Amino acid sequence: MTLSPENLKYLPSHEWVYAPQDGSGVATIGISAFAVAELNDLVYMALPKVGQTLEAGQEFGEVESVKAVSPMYSPISGQIVQVHDGIVDRLESLNSDAYAGGWLIKVKISDPSQLDGLLDYQAYQKLLAQHG
Numbered sequence: 001m002t003l004s005p006e007n008l009k010y011l012p013s014h015e016w017v018y019a020p021q022d023g024s025g026v027a028t029i030g031i032s033a034f035a036v037a038e039l040n041d042l043v044y045m046a047l048p049k050v051g052q053t054l055e056a057g058q059e060f061g062e063v064e065s066v067k068a069v070s071p072m073y074s075p076i077s078g079q080i081v082q083v084h085d086g087i088v089d090r091l092e093s094l095n096s097d098a099y100a101g102g103w104l105i106k107v108k109i110s111d112p113s114q115l116d117g118l119l120d121y122q123a124y125q126k127l128l129a130q131h132g
Contacts, residue, residue, distance in 0.1 A: 003028070003099040009075065009118035012127055014038075016099070017075040019115055027076055027115075029105050031063065033098040034128055039065040042091040047104060052080045054107060056114050061104070074107065076114045082106035 008016040014035035019027040036042070044064040054060055054074040061072045083105050087093065094102045109115075119127065 003103070005033070005099060006121045008099070009115055009120060010124040010127075011073055011075050011118065013073050015073055015075055017115070017118065018103075019076075019109060019112070025109050025112070026081060027078070027107050027109050028103045029060075029075060029107060030098060030103045031072060031094070032124075035063075035070075036094045036098045036102075039063060039067060039070060041066040042094060045088045045091060045104075047083050047085070047088065048080055050080050050083055054078060054080065056111075072104070075118055076107060076109055076111070078107040078110045080105050081108050 003018050005016075008018050010016050010032065014032045015029060016032050017027050017029050042063060042065050045061065047061045048054075052060075054077060056074060056077045058074050059071045060074045063070050063072060084103055087102065087104065
C-alpha cells in the first residue's frame with residue numbers, strides 16, 4: 001500500500017482516510033503525523049473489532065499518551081473489515097510512519113459521497129497552520 005499525506009482526506013480532529021479507486025470500496029483509516037506528534041509518548045491504544053459498523057463522526061477507539069487520552073473518530077460510515085491489531089504493541093512505530101505502516105482500521109464504505117465532505121491535503125495544511 002502506497003500512502004502519502006498528499007493523497008488522503010482528513011477530519012479536523014486529525015484522522016485520515018484513504019479510499020483507493022480500485023473498486024474495492026474498502027477505505028484505510030489512521031491518525032495523522034501531526035496528531036501523533038501532538039500527543040507525544042503514546043502508551044495505549046484501543047481499537048474496535050472486525051464486523052463493527054461505524055457512522056461517520058462516530059468514535060471508533062482511543063489513543064492515550066502520557067499527556068492525554070484522545071478519542072479517534074471515523075471519517076466515513078461503513079463496516080470494519082480489518083483491524084491493525086499489531087500496531088497496539090508497536091505504538092512507537094507511528095512516530096516514524098503514521099500512514100502506510102500506521103494504519104488502524106479498514107472499513108467497507110457504505111456511502112462514498114461522505115468522502116467529498118472531508119478536508120483534502122491543502123485544506124488540512126491550512127487547518128494545521130491556524131493551530132500554529
